[in-house]
Each structure stands twice: as structure tokens, then as C-alpha cells.
Amino acid sequence: MKIAVLPGDGIGVEIVAEAVRVLNVLDLPFEMEEAKVGGAAYEAHGHPLPDSTLALAKAADAILFGAVGDWKYDTLERPLRPEQAILGLRKHLGLFANFRPAICYEQLTHASSLKPELVAGLDILIIRELTGDIYFGQPRGRRTAVDGHFPGAQEAFDTMRYSRPEIERIAHVAFQAARKRNRKVTSVDKANVLETFQFWKDVVTEVHAQYPDVELEHMYVDNAAMQLVKAPKKFDVVVTGNMFGDILSDEAAMLTGSIGMLPSASLDKNNKGLYEPSHGSAPDIAGKGVANPLATILSAAMMLKFSLNQPEAAARIEQAVQSVLAQGLRTADIWSEGTQKVGTREMGDAVVKAITMTKTIKS
Ligand SMILES: NC(=O)c1ccc[n+]([C@@H]2O[C@H](COP(=O)([O-])OP(=O)(O)OC[C@H]3O[C@@H](n4cnc5c(N)ncnc54)[C@H](O)[C@@H]3O)[C@@H](O)[C@H]2O)c1
Ligand SMILES: CC(C)[C@H](C(=O)O)[C@@H](O)C(=O)O
């Protein structure tokens, strides 16, 4: 089982180190190879996604990714910016299906910014289309306006687009995922304004005909943003486009207590995948040893389940995470009165120890 390890920038380095330690304690025949990506790769090779990193990612059975980006690269021309690395990996590897489960662990009910009763027992799954939409649509650029409110002025433009097969395949992913859960899909769109999303809604409705056992509801994205904080437990599977999914998944992260708790899996049509926390490189706390590594550790568990066919090992990681939370250990982002504040490393240590304990009990 070959895993490409791409820590990236900022806290990416710190949190991936903990996930790797957790994987190593499982006693499975992993072959891990690390490569630079993002700003780190730009510094070393002059490009955020060097050919060698892309080749490693392609050759691996799965990819463990940290995060990329730093404010200092924001003035670089766009193709050289760190974020292009993760966008390029998604595109080149065909990782169109992004799973972002938002689960509120019992011990973190009080860490959420919402009232405990709203999030207790929360378990929703955001499925974000990841290789289309305004993120990748062409043309895009800058030009002189020939019409609009200010003809002759400089303007910038992007293109929002989705093709029928792109919508069909993500709709199938969502309905199939719902069959393994509570059989409800909420498709989030902006069909009242955007033709791209009227088409999205039409195609999702057509695909739904093949899944009569799954309930489908449509919701506009502005309402969905509101409903997510009003009554999040009414959702089961949420399926949406690339940009709305980006925004709603950060919002959903706060239902779980912290963005540092939200893992993700980005899958291709054969379930080969890239696994990363939903958050970024957090330059504001990078290098301080305080970042929460649990989203990355839980992403490693998703990797074992989805791409490496090791569901038992995945369950051991998930149980270990629950166990450290039950012990009262908290990084700063999920800390509350009466719990013990720990750093990135100590949190990783605790997860490793909890896994080792289950190993001892089993043998
Ligand atoms: N997939 C990715 O690599 C990815 C995702 C999102 C953002 N980014 C990039 O990251 C950089 C920073 O972006 P941002 O600040 O908007 O978003 P961010 O997710 O990096 O950080 C947002 C806030 O959440 C906190 N945070 C994030 N992860 C945390 C963790 N594990 N533990 C504790 N606190 C955590 C940060 O300290 C910050 O206050 C930008 O360059 C952005 O483009 C990369
Ligand atoms: C860094 C950026 C390109 C990325 C996105 O917008 O997809 C990030 O916000 C994410 O959620 O993975």
C-alpha cells in the first residue's frame, strides 16, 4: 500500500506528522513517500506542483495531504500560487467527489458555537463536486468592459459551468451515499438566479428517478446557509457544487466544534483518493505547535476505509480519537473550562497511545 505524503505549508507540516505517526503504529505494510507541494515546492523547485510530486501522487494508492498557502505568496502570478497545487491535484487525478462529514462528537457538544441541543448527535455528510464549477470554468481573466454599468472600465470575469455528465456522476455518488445513511439528499443550488444551477437542479431531479427509496429536497444556497445553523440535524446528505460546497463545509465545521475536526476524502471514479483536513495552512498559528491534528488523523482513517480497504484499522483510529476526547484532552480550538489543553504533538501522542492500548487488549 503506497501512500504519497504531501504535508505542504504552515500547519500542514505539523498535523501530517501526527497522522503519519498514527498510521505507523497500526502495523500495516504501508510504504510512505513524502514530497513537497504548495509554497514549500515553489521555494524548492519554482513550482507549487512539480512534475515529480504529481508523478508520486499518480503512482500512489492514496495521498495524505496537509494544506497549502501563505499570505506571502498572494502576490505571485496565479499559476505559481500554492493553492494551484491542490486544485491541480484534484483536476489531474479526476478527484471529483469530495466527502466532508460533519460529525459532532459527544464530548465536543459544548465546543460548538451553537446551543448544545442543536448539535448533539449531529452526523451530516456534505458531498462537494470538486473538479468543475466556477473554480475551473474557462474563459476567465481581465479585460476592458465593452458593456455593463461601466463600459471602457477594467473588469475581471470567471465562468461558472457544469456539464450533464459532471452533475450526473456527483448526483449518483450522493444518492448512493444516502442509501447507506438516512436516505435523504438535499441538493443545494441557486437555480432562482443562475442557469448553471437550474441545470444542476434539473439533472439531479432526473437522476433521482433511479433512487425512489431516497428522499430528495432542493434548497437555495442562501437558505441552506441559514438552515445549517438553525436546524443542522434536519440534513443527512448535502450535495452541491464546488464553490457552494467550499463555503458550506467551513460553516458546517463549526457545528462540530472546530474546523480542526473536519476531515475530507476526495475520490476519483475508482475510489482512489486524496485525504486532507477541510481547513487550510492556518498561517496565524503555524509553527506554534497548537494546531488541532484530529481532522488530518480522521482523514487518514477515511483513507484506510475508502482507498486502502482497511475498515478495521480505520475504526481503531476513530475509536482512539473518541477515547482521547473522553480523556478530556483538547487543543486550543476545542478547549473549554474543565478540559486539559494540549498541543499538536501531545494530541498525536495521545491518539497513538490509545491505539497501542487497543492493540495490547486485543493480543
Ligand atoms: N486545502 C488546502 O490546502 C487549503 C484549504 C483552505 C485554505 N487554504 C489556504 O490556507 C491559507 C489560510 O487560509 P484561511 O486562514 O482562510 O483558512 P484556514 O483554514 O487556514 O484558517 C482559518 C482559521 O481556522 C484556524 N484553523 C484552521 N485549521 C486549524 C486547526 N487544525 N487547528 C486549530 N485552528 C485551525 C486558523 O488558525 C484560522 O484562524 C490560505 O493561503 C488559503 O488559501 C488551503
Ligand atoms: C485552498 C482552496 C483552493 C481550497 C478550495 O477552495 O477548494 C480550500 O478552501 C478547500 O476547501 O479545500
Ligand SMILES: [Mg+2]
Ligand atoms: Mg475551503
